[in-house]
Amino acid sequence: MNKTVEKGKTLLVDGPASVIVVSGKTAVFGLVLKNGQKVVIREGKQLPFAVEEPTTFDVSLGEGAGMEEVDGNTVPPSWSKAYEELSNIQAKPATILVLGTIDSGKTSFCTFLINKLTEAKQKIAILDGDLGQSDIGPPCTVAYTIVSKPLTDLFNLEAKNAFFVGVTSPSSAVEKAVEGLASLKKEALTHNPDWIIVNTDGWVGEEAAVRYKTQLVEKLCPDIVFCIQQADELTPLVNALEKFRRVHVESPQAVRQRSREKRKNLRELGYVKYLKDAKIQSIPLSWVKIEEDMPVCLSDNISLRQARKIYDLLGMKSLHVSERPDKICLVVGRERWINPEGIKRVEEFAGKKVEIVWKGEEEGLLTALYNSERRFLGIGVLREVHYKRKTVKIYTSVARDIAIVSIGKVKLNRSLKEVPTLLTPENSANLHKLS
Numbered sequence: 001m002n003k004t005v006e007k008g009k010t011l012l013v014d015g016p017a018s019v020i021v022v023s024g025k026t027a028v029f030g031l032v033l034k035n036g037q038k039v040v041i042r043e044g045k046q047l048p049f050a051v052e053e054p055t056t057f058d059v060s061l062g063e064g065a066g067m068e069e070v071d072g073n074t075v076p077p078s079w080s081k082a083y084e085e086l087s088n089i090q091a092k093p094a095t096i097l098v099l100g101t102i103d104s105g106k107t108s109f110c111t112f113l114i115n116k117l118t119e120a121k122q123k124i125a126i127l128d129g130d131l132g133q134s135d136i137g138p139p140c141t142v143a144y145t146i147v148s149k150p151l152t153d154l155f156n157l158e159a160k161n162a163f164f165v166g167v168t169s170p171s172s173a174v175e176k177a178v179e180g181l182a183s184l185k186k187e188a189l190t191h192n193p194d195w196i197i198v199n200t201d202g203w204v205g206e207e208a209a210v211r212y213k214t215q216l217v218e219k220l221c222p223d224i225v226f227c228i229q230q231a232d233e234l235t236p237l238v239n240a241l242e243k244f245r246r247v248h249v250e251s252p253q254a255v256r257q258r259s260r261e262k263r264k265n266l267r268e269l270g271y272v273k274y275l276k277d278a279k280i281q282s283i284p285l286s287w288v289k290i291e292e293d294m295p296v297c298l299s300d301n302i303s304l305r306q307a308r309k310i311y312d313l314l315g316m317k318s319l320h321v322s323e324r325p326d327k328i329c330l331v332v333g334r335e336r337w338i339n340p341e342g343i344k345r346v347e348e349f350a351g352k353k354v355e356i357v358w359k360g361e362e363e364g365l366l367t368a369l370y371n372s373e374r375r376f377l378g379i380g381v382l383r384e385v386h387y388k389r390k391t392v393k394i395y396t397s398v399a400r401d402i403a404i405v406s407i408g409k410v411k412l413n414r415s416l417k418e419v420p421t422l423l424t425p426e427n428s429a430n431l432h433k434l435s
Helices: 077-088 106-119 174-189 209-218 234-242 260-274 304-314 342-348 425-434
Strands: 003-005 009-014 017-028 038-041 047-061 066-071 094-098 124-129 139-148 159-163 194-198 224-228 247-251 279-284 289-291 320-324 327-332 352-358 365-370 376-386 393-398 404-412
Touching: 003 009, 009 352, 038 047, 038 209, 047 066, 066 234, 077 106, 077 247, 094 106, 106 124, 106 194, 106 224, 124 174, 139 174, 139 376, 159 174, 159 376, 174 194, 174 209, 194 209, 209 234, 234 393, 260 376, 304 320, 304 327, 327 342, 342 352, 365 393, 376 404
Parallel strands: 094 194, 094 224, 124 194, 224 247, 289 404, 327 352
Antiparallel strands: 003 047, 009 047, 009 066, 017 038, 017 047, 124 139, 139 159, 279 393, 320 327, 365 376, 365 404, 376 393
8 A cells, every 4th residue: 555654743653664755855763764775564563754854755565564654753862862872882883782771672672783883984893782672683592693784673674683582581590691692703803894883682670680781781881871761660770880981872762662472473483484494303312512501411421330230229211321420310111100219319429419301302403503603503303312322302403514513591482482391291190299
């Protein structure tokens, strides 16, 4: 359908949709669009078309999409002032870090800065630190890429490299998230950018979030921290960063708050994107290094003699046994019941806790695949661990050079939808018997 919008207004379009500029002058996050230019808006996203002179659009709306005409420009004036602040930074490369709560406009602000800087012929490295709503890399990763021209959506960029954290929030993986972003910043510097822009996640309200963000800022050492504050939600964090240069910017008035379910749906679109044309790869464990945590238990670091002793004490043979600094890990068949007295005997013998893993709990766990130089190759979904054959089956679009498999804590079903990483009712009953 054709839609004509007068000067001084903004057309807000919610995806899935496509918009073609038929005539006139309009801009998205500072990028002036050419007549005939087509912009695709993905599901769950909204783009503002700020009209600078009367403009006619050809709009195609998908299921659940919509559009709304509002007065004025939804890009706050403080964003242009924020861009002007960058002119005071002379030393290059310079690092910009953006903070804000969930759906405060952080990604839109980063897109605006990229468009302004690339318009000025600046080379940008953009680091995406939002595990749960990643735009540049797959969900559960931090990633970076190099940008040299304006754009409307960071999701259309291709990552130069990524670091798999394996969770959708840094709250349970603080050290790993900081390590990943620090290593990617170091790598991004080798491309000689003029600016490094770091977008962050929306976890800000809790004490632990303040500690995480403070640790991250101190590690990345930005030249300027932009704080997108809607009320006073960033005050404790801003106060903790007093030794850094902080600039407050406004959140867009038209920013849309997304539900937890909508944010999950967006992640699931990311899984689909990065698992396009995926196939089952059967990989011998001897070919790869496995980096994992429960509930997979793949390490093979226990002597045959000690394993036999554990089996004798347990009164049965498990599918697999391994030892960690703080626990003994036993993998057993899904339907098997274990005598709690046997567990106690093993714990007394080993001097550490026994952890039970039921076969099949590994199915659906999100994985990351790296080459021998620890270069990120892509993601996969763990389908099965065959303990007897010592192989793993992974559903992935990566077909070669796999040397490292990192197993995360997010679980997907066969339709690539997130599902809880909970025990089955049968296993819960078994746990109850052991308690």
